[in-house]
Amino acid sequence: MLEEELTGQVIDIQEFRTEIAKNYTIFLTKYPEIFSDLDDGSIFDFCLYNSIKDYFDKSPADTFNVLRNENGIEIKSGRANESDLELALSIAAVKKLVQTDTKVEYAQLLGSYYNDPDEEKEWIDFTLYKRTQTLIDMGYGKFAKTAGILEDEDEVYKL
Amino acid sequence: MSKVKELEIKNKYTGEIIDTIPADTVETVREKIKRVHEHQHLLTEMDFFERANLLSRYSSKLRFNKQKLKDLIVAEGGLPVKYSEWELSIVLTGFKFCDWYYQFLEEKTLTSIEGEQNVRIRYIPHGLAACISPRNTPISLPLYQLGANYLVGNGAIVKPSTACPLTMLEAYAMMEDIDLPGLDALGLVIAPGEWAVDEFLSSPLVKTIMTITASHTAKDILVRYAKVLKKGVDRSMGVTMYTTPFKQFFFECAGNDAGIVMNDVNLEQVAKWNVMASFTNSGQQCFSMKRIIVHKDIYDEYIELVIKEMEKLKYGDPTDPDVDIGPLGSRKILMMMEVMVEDAKKFGAKIYTGAEKIDTGADYGLFYKPTLVEIKPELCEDLTKAPFLWREEAFGPVRSVTKANDMKDAIKLANASNYGMRAVVYTSNLGNIEIFKNKLEAANIYINARPMLVDITVSLGGIKDSAYPPGCKYYPQELVFGKYIYDGTPLNIDKIK
Numbered sequence: 302m303l304e305e306e307l308t309g310q311v312i313d314i315q316e317f318r319t320e321i322a323k324n325y326t327i328f329l330t331k332y333p334e335i336f337s338d339l340d341d342g343s344i345f346d347f348c349l350y351n352s353i354k355d356y357f358d359k360s361p362a363d364t365f366n367v368l369r370n371e372n373g374i375e376i377k378s379g380r381a382n383e384s385d386l387e388l389a390l391s392i393a394a395v396k397k398l399v400q401t402d403t404k405v406e407y408a409q410l411l412g413s414y415y416n417d418p419d420e421e422k423e424w425i426d427f428t429l430y431k432r433t434q435t436l437i438d439m440g441y442g443k444f445a446k447t448a449g450i451l452e453d454e455d456e457v458y459k460l
Numbered sequence: 461m462s463k464v465k466e467l468e469i470k471n472k473y474t475g476e477i478i479d480t481i482p483a484d485t486v487e488t489v490r491e492k493i494k495r496v497h498e499h500q501h502l503l504t505e506m507d508f509f510e511r512a513n514l515l516s517r518y519s520s521k522l523r524f525n526k527q528k529l530k531d532l533i534v535a536e537g538g539l540p541v542k543y544s545e546w547e548l549s550i551v552l553t554g555f556k557f558c559d560w561y562y563q564f565l566e567e568k569t570l571t572s573i574e575g576e577q578n579v580r581i582r583y584i585p586h587g588l589a590a591c592i593s594p595r596n597t598p599i600s601l602p603l604y605q606l607g608a609n610y611l612v613g614n615g616a617i618v619k620p621s622t623a624c625p626l627t628m629l630e631a632y633a634m635m636e637d638i639d640l641p642g643l644d645a646l647g648l649v650i651a652p653g654e655w656a657v658d659e660f661l662s663s664p665l666v667k668t669i670m671t672i673t674a675s676h677t678a679k680d681i682l683v684r685y686a687k688v689l690k691k692g693v694d695r696s697m698g699v700t701m702y703t704t705p706f707k708q709f710f711f712e713c714a715g716n717d718a719g720i721v722m723n724d725v726n727l728e729q730v731a732k733w734n735v736m737a738s739f740t741n742s743g744q745q746c747f748s749m750k751r752i753i754v755h756k757d758i759y760d761e762y763i764e765l766v767i768k769e770m771e772k773l774k775y776g777d778p779t780d781p782d783v784d785i786g787p788l789g790s791r792k793i794l795m796m797m798e799v800m801v802e803d804a805k806k807f808g809a810k811i812y813t814g815a816e817k818i819d820t821g822a823d824y825g826l827f828y829k830p831t832l833v834e835i836k837p838e839l840c841e842d843l844t845k846a847p848f849l850w851r852e853e854a855f856g857p858v859r860s861v862t863k864a865n866d867m868k869d870a871i872k873l874a875n876a877s878n879y880g881m882r883a884v885v886y887t888s889n890l891g892n893i894e895i896f897k898n899k900l901e902a903a904n905i906y907i908n909a910r911p912m913l914v915d916i917t918v919s920l921g922g923i924k925d926s927a928y929p930p931g932c933k934y935y936p937q938e939l940v941f942g943k944y945i946y947d948g949t950p951l952n953i954d955k956i957k
Binding site: 353357415416417418420424426428429432433434 | 517520562916
């Protein structure tokens, strides 16, 4: 059986505070398959920060949440009510991520911002709101690998 | 007060002084133990998930500053830069997802035969732990010791190796940077093990001693503890009473891991993994394929492939991203490699490759070329007659290899050891896999696994002389005790009112 193609949509894009968040959500809707490993109903926040200080002060410039539903992903402005986790990104990182041309290029860049972050420029981080085991069971571990955050074993073994 | 001395920390490759730091004295160690003990309540006032969240946040701090840490690991530890990432990843992953350990600490309800649920098992932190760490891992093991104690709510004092304390001092400074709540319940001691251990053993405030060390050193700690117990003997009532309370001991010791290669695998692939598993960190790892056991049918072909892979290993300046083998940790290790190879020669061992050294005459820039030594199988089975290299842990880049006739023989050879940390098997015969799992004498069995896994499920521990108490283990699980609580109130409240 062929896997049904996933779709991505942004709800009420005019509600976003920043242009960069709008651009990023539009970009993410091009690659809904990145979220394919997540269980239906998984929902998490993307928070965009001007600086690492803002991140530690919990003061994002913009936020949106991504819901994995049976058709694909649905993106809305603001934080989710019961978010599974927060993916935090510097705005400098998002600016570069939206310029990537392929899903693979995006994943590689996102992974590099996690594994070799630059506090002053491009970085990402995440905070878990649910227990690790619960999130693993929901498919977040595989998602992290697809999204480039967890390194692919073959990359590790190039050592 | 004894005078505070300074400690020069040298670059393991160049011998240059990286930094000079104050060393602890007996008095400052005692003060630190007291301070940590007094502040332990700060940890138990938080619940497990608060502490887990804080440790996860600290993991981000470490990751944002990993270059600084990697530079120190390479300089003072001598680990090649390409492996410094791996060294750091172990704690970054473990701390980021540390709430995963809750499964070992979660309170359990027991159901009686009658179906009543009046009994609970609750897990309680032991209390202040004094931890001693080795020189081969400047951050992963000492920080894991500190973090595991923090996670379960124990105050902890960690003594990193005096050869490489700077990485841990930096990691501790990063805890200060983020104002980690409860930090006063954690401390570092910079002092030589010779007397610091005695301070830990004799302090009534220290409840647990955790060490990662050679098995013989761990046994020496027990001998010293016996002396502490003897000092507390009271014979005033006409009988011998040892008044000093028990301490908990957790020893992670040596490994002499067997790696079995059967005649039904892709030899090129396994040879690559074998070399990585055997020579990472110049073979200075407790878990490392140290005794390689190869099926006789593929022995010659396999040895050729392993040698080919070994000869690809580049050794030298650990800051060079292409270097695989960094300098050895000490002259003692270099001498031990020489002794092991010379002793094996007396048994007619064949040296396939290696057995050359670079000796600067100092305690830096020391190398021993990756070495493979064949030991005849008939010498391996009886440990009283086996060469030193087979019997004891080669904590450096020398590995032994021997030939097995079949699976049964391979298992017999693998189990011919006083150690039992890990055992590794490569086979595609699905019918034999369960036999290997059941028969191999080790606490951790790896079947067809890639080496150097960085995953939260990876366990420590060992059996025989590899660990005490025996078994695979996760530190948070070991740092608490189970409390049995029977609450008969629902059944009996009316009767006892």
